[in-house]
Amino acid sequence: MNKAIGNKVITDFKKENRKAITKFVILKTLSYIFLCFVAVMCIFFFYLLLVNTTKDNNALQGGKLSLTLSEFFNQNLRNLFTKFKTDFDALKGFRASFVIAFGSALLTCYFSALTAYGIYAYDFKGKKLMEVFILAIMMIPTQLASVGFFQLASQYSLKNRWWLLILPSIAAPSIFFYMIQYLRATLPKDLIESSRIDGSNEFMTFNRIVIPIMKPAIAVQMIFSFVGSWNNLYMPSLLLSDTNKKTLPVMINALQHTSWGNIDLGCVYMAIFLSILPVIIVYLFLSKFIIKGVTAGSIKG
Amino acid sequence: MADVVLKHVEKTYPYVEKKNRKYKKSLNNKAEETSKKSNPQITANGVLAVQDFNIEIKDGEFIVLVGPSGCGKSTTLRMIAGLEEITAGELFIDGKLCNAIEPKDRDIAMVFQSYALYPHMTVYDNIAYPLKFVKYKDPLPDKPDNVRHLKPKEIEERVLAATKLLEIEELLDRKPKNLSGGQRQRVAIGRAIVRNPKVLLMDEPLSNLDAKLRNQMRAEIINLREKITTTFIYVTHDQIEAMTLGDRIVIMKDGIIQQIDAPQDVYEHPRNLFVSGFIGSPRMNYFDADLLYKDGKYKVVLENGYAIIPCEEKQERLRNHRVEAQKVTLGVRPDHISIAEEGIECKVHVSELMGASSHIHAEIIEDKHRSSKNEGQKDIIAIIQNNGTYINYVGKILKFGFNGNVVHLFHKETEKNLEF
Numbered sequence: 001m002n003k004a005i006g007n008k009v010i011t012d013f014k015k016e017n018r019k020a021i022t023k024f025v026i027l028k029t030l031s032y033i034f035l036c037f038v039a040v041m042c043i044f045f046f047y048l049l050l051v052n053t054t055k056d057n058n059a060l061q062g063g064k065l066s067l068t069l070s071e072f073f074n075q076n077l078r079n080l081f082t083k084f085k086t087d088f089d090a091l092k093g094f095r096a097s098f099v100i101a102f103g104s105a106l107l108t109c110y111f112s113a114l115t116a117y118g119i120y121a122y123d124f125k126g127k128k129l130m131e132v133f134i135l136a137i138m139m140i141p142t143q144l145a146s147v148g149f150f151q152l153a154s155q156y157s158l159k160n161r162w163w164l165l166i167l168p169s170i171a172a173p174s175i176f177f178y179m180i181q182y183l184r185a186t187l188p189k190d191l192i193e194s195s196r197i198d199g200s201n202e203f204m205t206f207n208r209i210v211i212p213i214m215k216p217a218i219a220v221q222m223i224f225s226f227v228g229s230w231n232n233l234y235m236p237s238l239l240l241s242d243t244n245k246k247t248l249p250v251m252i253n254a255l256q257h258t259s260w261g262n263i264d265l266g267c268v269y270m271a272i273f274l275s276i277l278p279v280i281i282v283y284l285f286l287s288k289f290i291i292k293g294v295t296a297g298s299i300k301g
Numbered sequence: 302m303a304d305v306v307l308k309h310v311e312k313t314y315p316y317v318e319k320k321n322r323k324y325k326k327s328l329n330n331k332a333e334e335t336s337k338k339s340n341p342q343i344t345a346n347g348v349l350a351v352q353d354f355n356i357e358i359k360d361g362e363f364i365v366l367v368g369p370s371g372c373g374k375s376t377t378l379r380m381i382a383g384l385e386e387i388t389a390g391e392l393f394i395d396g397k398l399c400n401a402i403e404p405k406d407r408d409i410a411m412v413f414q415s416y417a418l419y420p421h422m423t424v425y426d427n428i429a430y431p432l433k434f435v436k437y438k439d440p441l442p443d444k445p446d447n448v449r450h451l452k453p454k455e456i457e458e459r460v461l462a463a464t465k466l467l468e469i470e471e472l473l474d475r476k477p478k479n480l481s482g483g484q485r486q487r488v489a490i491g492r493a494i495v496r497n498p499k500v501l502l503m504d505e506p507l508s509n510l511d512a513k514l515r516n517q518m519r520a521e522i523i524n525l526r527e528k529i530t531t532t533f534i535y536v537t538h539d540q541i542e543a544m545t546l547g548d549r550i551v552i553m554k555d556g557i558i559q560q561i562d563a564p565q566d567v568y569e570h571p572r573n574l575f576v577s578g579f580i581g582s583p584r585m586n587y588f589d590a591d592l593l594y595k596d597g598k599y600k601v602v603l604e605n606g607y608a609i610i611p612c613e614e615k616q617e618r619l620r621n622h623r624v625e626a627q628k629v630t631l632g633v634r635p636d637h638i639s640i641a642e643e644g645i646e647c648k649v650h651v652s653e654l655m656g657a658s659s660h661i662h663a664e665i666i667e668d669k670h671r672s673s674k675n676e677g678q679k680d681i682i683a684i685i686q687n688n689g690t691y692i693n694y695v696g697k698i699l700k701f702g703f704n705g706n707v708v709h710l711f712h713k714e715t716e717k718n719l720e721f
Contacts, residue, residue, distance in 0.1 A: 193384050194417035196404045198492070199434030208430075212421040 049276075052269040060265035076266040083264070086243070087255050088271055093248040097275075100162055100236070100247060101229040104169035105222045111170045113218060116179035117210050121192050131180070138173040143234070150238050160242040165235060175221050182217040183210075220290050227279050248275040303360060303395035303408075303499035303532055305381065310354040310390035312376050312556075315347040350376045351556045354390070363526060363533040365547035367540060369579070373556035374536045375504055381534060382411050382502050395499055405434070410493035411502040414509060416485045418477040418492075425473040428463055428491045432456045435496055463495040466528060467521075483514045490522075494529055503535045507542065522546060540580050544568070552576050569707075574630065574716035577709055583635045583660060583682045585709070588645075590631040592624070592710060592719070599624070601631055601710065607644055612706040618720040619710075629719065632709035635660070638683035641702025647681055649694040658686050661694060663701070 047067070052060060056072040080088060119131050149168065153159055187210065195205040211218070233249040240246050246254070252271045256263070283290070343349075351373040358364050366374040379385035381392060383404035392399045399407055410431070418427050432451050441447045451459075464470045467487045477485055486506060493501055506522075507515045519542060526533065526546075537543055543550050544564045552559045552567065552575075560572040571577035577585045593600045599619050601609045609631075611619070647663035662680040683701055685694075710719045 188415060188417070190413045190415045190417035191419065193382075193404075194411065194413060195419075195430075196384070197382055197407075197409060197411045198431035199405045199496070200430075201405060204434075209419055212419075215421075 049269060049273055053266065053273045055266055055269075057264045057266050060269070072266055073270075076264075076270040079264060080267040080270050084255060084258075084267055087258060088251045088267075089243065090271075090274060092244055093246060093251045093275075094278075096162065096240075096245055097230055097247040097249075098278075100165050101226045103162070103166040104229045105226040107166060108169045108172045108175055108225045109218045109222045112172050112175040112221070113179050113211065113214055114206065115176050116183055117206055120180055120183045120187070121189065134173050134176055137171070138177070146235060146238065149235075153239055159239050160245050161239075162245065164239055165229075169225070169229065172225065175225065178221060179214065179217060182214060187213055216289075216292055219286075223282060223286060223290060227282070230275075230279060304393075305356075305358040305500055305532060305534065306391075306393040307354050307356050307377075307381070308391040308393075310351060310377070310380060310392060311349070311388045312351040312373070312380060312385065313344070313347045313349050313388045349556055351380070354558060356551060356558070356561060358532060358534065361530055361532055363535065363546060363548045364551060365535045365537060365543040365549075366551045366553060367537055367543040367579075368553035368559075370538060371555075372553040374538075374551075374553050376556075377553075378411075378502055378504055378534060378536045381500070382409060383407050407500075408496075408498055409500045409502060410496055410498035411504065412486075412489050412493050412506045414505040416477070416489040416509075418485060418488055420477055422476070423473065424464075424469065424475055424477070424480070424488050424491075425460060427477070427488055428460045428495050429456050431492060431496045432459060459495055460491075463491045466494070466525070467491050482510050483518060486510065486518060490525070494525070494531075497529075498531060500532045500534060503533065505537055506535075508537070508539070519545060540582065544580070550580075552579060554579075570718070570721070571632075571709060572718050572721055574632070574711045574718075577632050577711070577718075581634055583684070585632045585634050586638070586681050586683075587711075588631045588633070590629055592627055592629045594624075594626040601629070601708065603631070603645065605645065607702075609703050609705045609708055611708060611710075615706075615708075615710075615720060622719065622721075624719050628713050630711040630713060630716070631703075632711060633703045634707065635682045635684045637704045637707040638681065638685075638701045639704070640685065640699050642700065644700040644702035645681065646698060646700055648698050649696065650680075652693055652695050654687075654691055655684075658684050659691060661685055661699075663694075663699065666698070 051067060051069055053076055054070040054073040056070070056075065059066075059070065081090070115134070119127060153164060158164055191209060191213075192205060195209045196202075200208065231249060232247075233253060236247045237250050237253060240250055248271075252268065252275060255268050255271055354377060356364070366377060368374050376385060380387050381394075383399070383402065387400050394407060394409070419430065422430065433456070435451055436448050437451075439447050439449050460473075461470070464473060467490060469484060469487050469491065472480065472484060472488070477488070480488065486509075489506070493503075507518050510518060523546065535542075535546060544567075547564055549561055550564055550567050551561045554575050560567055560576045562570070562572075567576060567580050571580065574587075578587075588603055590604075591602045593602055597620070599611055599616055601611065603609075646666045648666060649661055649663045651660075651662040653660040653662075661683045663683065664680055681701060711717065712719055
């Protein structure tokens with residue numbers, strides 16, 4: 001009798017178990033299908049770019065979408081460096097893009113961290129107002145501010161200067177916001193006070209204690225602002241007209257707008273491909289670091 | 302080493318102003334309400350965290366600030382450190398007025414409750430950090446006023462000396478997150494003493510440790526004190542730490558100093574009811590009584606007629622102050638209560654064996670003796686020495702008598718000790 005009840009319990013349990021397992025498998029499969037779809041959506045455009053670099057101008061002008069690789073990669077590369085030498089000087093472009101992107105990323109992060117620290121660590125009148133003001137700047141689109149900035153630059157004949165693109169990036173309200181949130185989560189005020197008592201002055205406290213603690217936040221924001229600045233077309237195209245000073249996106253833009261008979265879309269795609277290579281490399285090598293930086297501060301360690 | 306003098310030091314936190322009318326109204330109501338309750342800390346200008354703080358701390362002295370939370374002890378310490386502005390009064394460190402001097406220039410060190418170790422630095426770097434800013438005079442033949450920083454080798458020597466003193470030499474390469482609470486505390490103390498500061502400030506340094514470790518570290522601080530000569534100012538809410546560590550104890554309540562004295566004096570001669578209740582564990586027992594004066598002799602009579610005659614020393618102090626016969630609050634420490642033939646009749650309901658002695662909680666049978674000062678404490682607590690044999694008194698009715706040499710008499714209204 002007891003044995004029979006026991007067997008029933010076991011079969012019931014097995015049934016339940018089987019149900020749970022099927023449910024789990026179905027859910028897992030569905031979520032994997034969804035994630036695969038999203039991943040394909042993300043990678044598709046890069047793949048399309050790669051495919052287009054291997055096609056010649058005629059095929060591209062034809063307007064038919066094809067996803068198979070062709071054999072014009074080397075030819076496009078050669079053409080880009082010979083035929084379009086005047087418009088696209090890769091070395092100079094890389095140099096200009098790198099100096100501007102790295103310079104502005106560095107300054108943006110350092111000064112955003114400094115501002116965030118100032119507002120976090122000190123008590124002064126109007127502190128709240130200042131924070132709100134900085135955040136309110138986020139609402140103003142860059143394009144709006146650029147009109148006045150462009151006028152100023154042309155009036156004082158300051159065009160074609162790299163620092164003109166680096167310096168204004170210091171004011172970055174969104175990065176400031178990220179930094180202050182990070183500080184609130186990770187930096188106890190005791191540390192600042194302790195450093196003050198240990199004999200360090202305010203600036204040294206920031207450089208020696210606060211900056212190292214903020215390293216993950218600074219790293220991740222540096223990557224983001226580097227990429228943002230690297231891909232930026234709008235401001236550089238307004239301010240840089242000298243071919244020797246142009247950044248990569250400006251050069252690619254010039255390639256696209258050469259006279260009709262002269263245009264070679266294969267070369268344009270090749271130039272785009274070359275320009276995003278450093279960014280891809282940065283993400284590949286630093287992805288772990290980026291994820292760590294984005295989630296850091298969420299759990300106090 | 303340096304002496305520290307505080308003269309009429311005050312700290313007021315102003316109210317945060319809001320333009321909201323409703324808020325102002327509620328604030329006014331609040332101020333009225335609290336003034337009715339006569340909280341001395343809430344004034345029209347703001348919250349008075351510390352009031353009229355006066356003390357002269359001698360060179361090399363160990364001072365403990367103690368009091369319940371919110372009494373202003375940490376604020377006082379932070380004012381000495383320079384982390385908090387002084388609203389009024391003067392602070393002198395080593396004879397120099399320090400009100401407007403920045404913390405970094407005061408030559409002090411501080412141990413925080415949270416340890417405040419720099420998380421990205423190793424133990425070595427943490428301890429060496431303050432030394433990087435130390436400047437000292439090194440006269441050269443051509444430059445008599447030459448001032449220089451310490452050389453790396455000198456820094457290393459001093460760090461090693463400090464770590465040896467605290468027995469943390471093997472931890473030098475570790476990061477703070479890989480240390481236990483006790484080890485972190487030692488590193489924090491190491492960082493504070495490595496510079497030989499004039500004054501060493503400690504803000505509840507042991508309160509994050511577990512009970513056993515706390516006892517151990519307390520003993521180590523006593524040891525440390527013998528090895529290094531500096532002025533210590535220590536903040537705690539733990540009366541045992543205060544009694545065992547301090548040369549003198551400063552007891553505070555609501556931002557006001559209640560008493561500054563050596564630990565034994567605080568225990569034996571509390572200046573007021575608050576001090577008598579705050580220091581000593583278990584807490585002092587209080588009774589309503591009459592103080593009578595007849596033929597040059599004082600006598601304390603409880604309402605059941607039980608009379609206690611204070612010792613001659615107390616009699617004289619009372620006479621010197623011309624204390625009149627009046628209703629008083631009688632305070633008796635649990636260790637000064639004994640089972641006697643005459644006294645207050647109580648029924649024992651809890652008896653805790655503590656080893657050599659037992660703590661007896663007994664309910665007073667006649668309710669009228671109980672003082673309103675007992676704040677909800679219904680029982681008399683007595684410590685009875687077992688003398689080798691533990692007797693369980695639970696359920697029994699005993700008479701407790703008080704030793705006249707060690708009773709304390711407090712004024713009914715002012716709550717001051719009548720002897721002082």
